Amino acid sequence: MDDRLAYVALGCLMEPGNRALGERVTALGPVDALHSLLAGDVSAEVSGAAVARLREHDPSNVAKVAIAHARRLGARLVTPADDEWPGQLGDLVRISQPNAPRIDRDTFPPLCLWVRGTSVPLNEAMQRAVSVVGARASTPYGEHVTSDLAYGLADRGWTVVSGGAYGIDTAAHRGAMAADGLTVAVLACGVDRPYPASNTGLFERIADQGLLISEWPPGTAPHKHRFLIRNRVIAALARGTVVVEASARSGALQTLRRARALDRSATAVPGPVTSAMSVGCHMLLREEGVRLVTGWADVLEEVGSIGADLAPLPRGPENDWDSLDPTSAQVLDAVPHRGGASAEHVAAVAGVSIREALRSLGLLRLRGFVVDRDGSYCLARR
Amino acid sequence: MDDRLAYVALGCLMEPGNRALGERVTALGPVDALHSLLAGDVSAEVSGAAVARLREHDPSNVAKVAIAHARRLGARLVTPADDEWPGQLGDLVRISQPNAPRIDRDTFPPLCLWVRGTSVPLNEAMQRAVSVVGARASTPYGEHVTSDLAYGLADRGWTVVSGGAYGIDTAAHRGAMAADGLTVAVLACGVDRPYPASNTGLFERIADQGLLISEWPPGTAPHKHRFLIRNRVIAALARGTVVVEASARSGALQTLRRARALDRSATAVPGPVTSAMSVGCHMLLREEGVRLVTGWADVLEEVGSIGADLAPLPRGPENDWDSLDPTSAQVLDAVPHRGGASAEHVAAVAGVSIREALRSLGLLRLRGFVVDRDGSYCLARR
Numbered sequence: 001m002d003d004r005l006a007y008v009a010l011g012c013l014m015e016p017g018n019r020a021l022g023e024r025v026t027a028l029g030p031v032d033a034l035h036s037l038l039a040g041d042v043s044a045e046v047s048g049a050a051v052a053r054l055r056e057h058d059p060s061n062v063a064k065v066a067i068a069h070a071r072r073l074g075a076r077l078v079t080p081a082d083d084e085w086p087g088q089l090g091d092l093v094r095i096s097q098p099n100a101p102r103i104d105r106d107t108f109p110p111l112c113l114w115v116r117g118t119s120v121p122l123n124e125a126m127q128r129a130v131s132v133v134g135a136r137a138s139t140p141y142g143e144h145v146t147s148d149l150a151y152g153l154a155d156r157g158w159t160v161v162s163g164g165a166y167g168i169d170t171a172a173h174r175g176a177m178a179a180d181g182l183t184v185a186v187l188a189c190g191v192d193r194p195y196p197a198s199n200t201g202l203f204e205r206i207a208d209q210g211l212l213i214s215e216w217p218p219g220t221a222p223h224k225h226r227f228l229i230r231n232r233v234i235a236a237l238a239r240g241t242v243v244v245e246a247s248a249r250s251g252a253l254q255t256l257r258r259a260r261a262l263d264r265s266a267t268a269v270p271g272p273v274t275s276a277m278s279v280g281c282h283m284l285l286r287e288e289g290v291r292l293v294t295g296w297a298d299v300l301e302e303v304g305s306i307g308a309d310l311a312p313l314p315r316g317p318e319n320d321w322d323s324l325d326p327t328s329a330q331v332l333d334a335v336p337h338r339g340g341a342s343a344e345h346v347a348a349v350a351g352v353s354i355r356e357a358l359r360s361l362g363l364l365r366l367r368g369f370v371v372d373r374d375g376s377y378c379l380a381r382r
Numbered sequence: 383m384d385d386r387l388a389y390v391a392l393g394c395l396m397e398p399g400n401r402a403l404g405e406r407v408t409a410l411g412p413v414d415a416l417h418s419l420l421a422g423d424v425s426a427e428v429s430g431a432a433v434a435r436l437r438e439h440d441p442s443n444v445a446k447v448a449i450a451h452a453r454r455l456g457a458r459l460v461t462p463a464d465d466e467w468p469g470q471l472g473d474l475v476r477i478s479q480p481n482a483p484r485i486d487r488d489t490f491p492p493l494c495l496w497v498r499g500t501s502v503p504l505n506e507a508m509q510r511a512v513s514v515v516g517a518r519a520s521t522p523y524g525e526h527v528t529s530d531l532a533y534g535l536a537d538r539g540w541t542v543v544s545g546g547a548y549g550i551d552t553a554a555h556r557g558a559m560a561a562d563g564l565t566v567a568v569l570a571c572g573v574d575r576p577y578p579a580s581n582t583g584l585f586e587r588i589a590d591q592g593l594l595i596s597e598w599p600p601g602t603a604p605h606k607h608r609f610l611i612r613n614r615v616i617a618a619l620a621r622g623t624v625v626v627e628a629s630a631r632s633g634a635l636q637t638l639r640r641a642r643a644l645d646r647s648a649t650a651v652p653g654p655v656t657s658a659m660s661v662g663c664h665m666l667l668r669e670e671g672v673r674l675v676t677g678w679a680d681v682l683e684e685v686g687s688i689g690a691d692l693a694p695l696p697r698g699p700e701n702d703w704d705s706l707d708p709t710s711a712q713v714l715d716a717v718p719h720r721g722g723a724s725a726e727h728v729a730a731v732a733g734v735s736i737r738e739a740l741r742s743l744g745l746l747r748l749r750g751f752v753v754d755r756d757g758s759y760c761l762a763r764r
Contacts, residue, residue: 270652273676274521285674292668294655
């Protein structure tokens with residue numbers, strides 16, 4: 001058994017985030033951690049359900065079935081053993097509170113992520129990402145502000161991260177996709193059965209242009225408690241989280257508090273004080289010292305400065321110029337070193353068709369090599 | 383010549399707030415300060431216009447004419463020599479910056495105030511006061527929030543202070559008066575010619591139920607620069623200032639910054655990020671660390687705690703129970719020591735008519751002896 005299989009087997013044993021299991025994996029590595037459990041070294045923190053599963057199923061087989069199932073669905077598996085694993089998830093260990101209730105104790109990083117969508121490596125997609133979250137029962141004001149915000153971020157080459165709910169989550173994905181940017185939905189269920197089902201059209205578009213990711217293997221149902229567990233991943237993946245609209249008890253407030261605990265930028269958009277959907281935002285701004293943002297420019301000011309303090313993100317080999325396909329490398333060479341150029345100009349300089357140039361420029365933009373300023377392509381500062 | 387006459391004479395010499403004049407008055411007292419000027423000891427800081435006025439007019443006569451004129455208009459004069467002078471205005475000396483442009487240097491306290499309206503002593507009216515300011519070109523949202531805020535403050539026995547402009551100022555006065563509270567308009571012109579003239583109906587109501595006050599003698603025109611000079615008085619009179627709506631360059635921002643420089647509570651109400659009339663508020667909240675408030679309860683939380691840090695306010699003899707008229711003293715005795723009672727109940731216990739009880743309870747409320755909680759009268763904590 002290799003590390004990847006062991007990660008999946010362990011991931012199938014318990015709900016994600018378990019502190020006891022996470023510490024054991026950190027101490028022993030995934031393979032020996034699994035063997036110790038199979039050998040009966042089962043601490044009190046490992047749930048009864050997990051013990052039953054260990055006794056009744058062959059964990060290695062469970063993992064293999066899950067991986068095969070995912071492959072049939074067109075989903076791939078990413079584990080900490082893979083180059084494209086987003087290393088910033090490791091920060092989640094820091095915010096786990098040993099003696100707190102489960103939801104604040106079991107905040108350990110995911111053991112694996114199931115991914116459906118474009119082939120952009122996950123760590124690259126998450127190198128410059130902002131999470132935009134908020135209420136399901138949003139107002140037209142909140143949706144308008146969210147689309148604008150996500151459009152602006154995506155248009156400047158930032159990945160937008162959110163959940164899959166109606167309201168603010170949906171507006172965030174729509175805004176990012178309208179800018180032809182990369183958008184990522186972090187789900188609390190299998191990537192094959194995104195919830196809510198009536199948002200299927202959106203999920204299909206995200207699978208086409210962006211990424212659907214989940215800690216739970218394909219087929220997992222969206223149980224209510226899973227949304228709060230999932231929120232820590234939304235907070236940890238991005239350099240900052242923005243809450244656009246939230247009622248006083250919205251789950252989005254928890255996501256924002258997680259982001260702050262992780263020393264990431266944590267901001268909120270104000271709204272009319274007469275709107276119940278802004279009460280949660282105003283609470284954060286008034287009582288919790290969260291910083292106010294009015295749009296994408298304010299958010300970038302925050303994550304820009306915060307970003308400089310973050311540990312350097314892991315870079316896989318895919319991150320190098322060498323990894324580009326020949327046409328894309330040719331197109332990249334044709335982008336001027338100073339100022340910008342239109343796609344037509346780049347195509348002419350590179351000696352490729354405009355269609356090829358546009359395809360390559362889109363790829364180069366997603367991978368952070370170039371930025372698109374209103375149709376003028378420039379080299380990204382790296 | 384007495385101190386009062388000297389204050390008025392000095393006040394008629396120069397635009398209010400002059401630092402050089404203020405320092406001289408502090409050092410010598412008003413009478414000797416005026417004599418020193420008349421004797422030709424005219425420093426460079428005293429303007430040419432003032433020197434001309436000193437030469438061409440008898441300052442004592444100018445003062446007497448102004449006082450007589452005010453009396454004919456039903457206005458009264460309040461100077462630092464009077465018991466009812468609001469001592470907190472003295473804090474304005476602290477924020478004067480010696481080498482700054484005039485507007486930030488000449489922030490000294492007024493030398494006198496002209497007052498038109500109810501006979502409530504000025505220092506009592508200002509003992510528990512909040513300034514509510516904002517844009518002239520307010521939105522329906524801003525006006526709604528302002529009326530609610532002012533109503534809530536006034537209903538809890540707080541005096542509302544503002545300017546006399548359309549928009550937020552007007553909504554503040556209307557809200558306070560709807561709660562039968564005390565409202566104070568601080569004007570940048572004579573109390574006999576409030577500006578804008580088309581707001582005359584409002585000014586008449588304020589003169590009836592509240593107070594119109596000004597540093598400028600009756601007859602003074604509302605020159606544009608006087609509004610910014612006036613703002614320091616709005617900030618200094620109250621324990622805190624709230625900005626409800628303000629564009630990026632609104633004068634209300636200056637008032638709020640003055641309040642903060644004076645160590646008073648400085649707060650702002652957020653609004654839609656899509657509204658130009660909230661841009662100034664969001665600037666204060668985001669860039670200047672101003673605290674967000676969503677309504678009167680938040681404001682009271684701020685001024686409550688700030689209030690405890692303020693120097694004890696001067697208390698004239700009128701502030702004692704002894705100073706009450708016999709009926710009011712009788713009614714006050716009938717208000718229960720624990721919980722509240724209706725006006726009917728109080729009237730029965732006091733043995734006075736319901737009409738007398740209501741009149742006395744209104745007076746007792748304005749003077750801070752009792753509070754009215756939705757028609758239930760309780761003793762105020764003193």
